[in-house]
Amino acid sequence: MMATKAFRLYVVVTALLIGNADLAAQAPPAQGRGRLFPPTDLGLLEVPDRAAWQKPELIMDALRIAEGDWVADIGAGGGFFTVRLARRVVNGRVFAQDIQQPMLEAIKRRVSREGLPNVETRLSTGTDLNLPKAGLDAVLIVDTYQEIDEPDRVAFLRDLALTLKPNGRIGIVNYKPGRGGPGPEPQRRIESAVAEAEARRAGLRVIDRANLPFQYLIVLGR
Numbered sequence: 001m002m003a004t005k006a007f008r009l010y011v012v013v014t015a016l017l018i019g020n021a022d023l024a025a026q027a028p029p030a031q032g033r034g035r036l037f038p039p040t041d042l043g044l045l046e047v048p049d050r051a052a053w054q055k056p057e058l059i060m061d062a063l064r065i066a067e068g069d070w071v072a073d074i075g076a077g078g079g080f081f082t083v084r085l086a087r088r089v090v091n092g093r094v095f096a097q098d099i100q101q102p103m104l105e106a107i108k109r110r111v112s113r114e115g116l117p118n119v120e121t122r123l124s125t126g127t128d129l130n131l132p133k134a135g136l137d138a139v140l141i142v143d144t145y146q147e148i149d150e151p152d153r154v155a156f157l158r159d160l161a162l163t164l165k166p167n168g169r170i171g172i173v174n175y176k177p178g179r180g181g182p183g184p185e186p187q188r189r190i191e192s193a194v195a196e197a198e199a200r201r202a203g204l205r206v207i208d209r210a211n212l213p214f215q216y217l218i219v220l221g222r
Contacts, residue, residue, distance in 0.1 A: 053181065053213045054173070056084050059140070062210045062219055063171045068092045069137035072163065074129075075099075075144050076121075079107040085140070086116040095131055097122040131163045139163060142173040143183075143215075146190045157202035161222060169207060170220040172199075181214030192216045 065071055065085065069092040073082045076096035085094045096107045096119055104121040111119040122130045131139075139160055148156055160170055175183035177191050196206050199220050208219040 050080065054142075054215065055212050056081060058210060058212070059142075059171060059173060059217055060085065060088055062208055062217055063138045063140065063169050065089065065138050070132070070135055071095070071138040071140065072097055072122075072131050072136055074139060074141045074160075076107060077103055079110050081140055081142055082107055082119060083111060083114055083116060086111065086119050089118065092118060092137075094119045095122050095136075096120070097124060097129065097131060099124045129159060129163065133162055134165060136163045136168050137165055138168060139170045140173070141171065143175070145172050145174045145195060146184060146188050153198050154202045157199055157204060157220075161202065161204060164222060166222065168221065170199075170204065172218045172220070173212070173215055174218075175215050183214060192218060 065088050067088075067090050069089045071085050071089060071092070072095040073079075073085060074097055076082050076098050079096060082094055082096040096104065098104050098107075098121070101123055104123060107119065107121055111117075124130050141160075145153070157170070164170070172195055174192070174195060175181075175189050177186065177189045179186055183189065192209070195218055199206065199218070204220040204222060206218060207221045208217075210217040210219075
């Protein structure tokens, strides 16, 4: 049982990182569920107009992320959201989680350069998400939900729910169906109604929704 869970979590966190590659058109195509995004290509995740269409401030507002909160950035990659979360919570803490140590080392350099001492990197071991239990005000999952195999998504959300404080929130940012804008090919996109149904099966409820230019945001709670 433990081996099965370990494999599932390894696939989930790996997929979270692969999903970030969809932000850039020039990023190499995925080679399968075990493929990791190359740390040498981190610059592809910081396309110049990303903040304009992804609306990070709106996303953090919808999650009610505030000064002093403890939050997690799942599959943090190059730290696009990590640094923005760190500036928002100031005296709180941001857990930048990833499965690749080179990604976390890049985030360490970035937050040091930008003077953000409230970021803690967490390497996923494959046995769990390596996050505080019942300790987080918010968990953010950006551009990655569609990368998780359908049978695993409900269990993944259940695992994330265990990291939340009683009033904690999970934010899923995902690409809308269709061909418009950046993101993966249409057949890999998941409608918001599907994600919401899976969240309910995981014992979560929909607290809020937001409509972004090319994406949707679902805010979940226990």
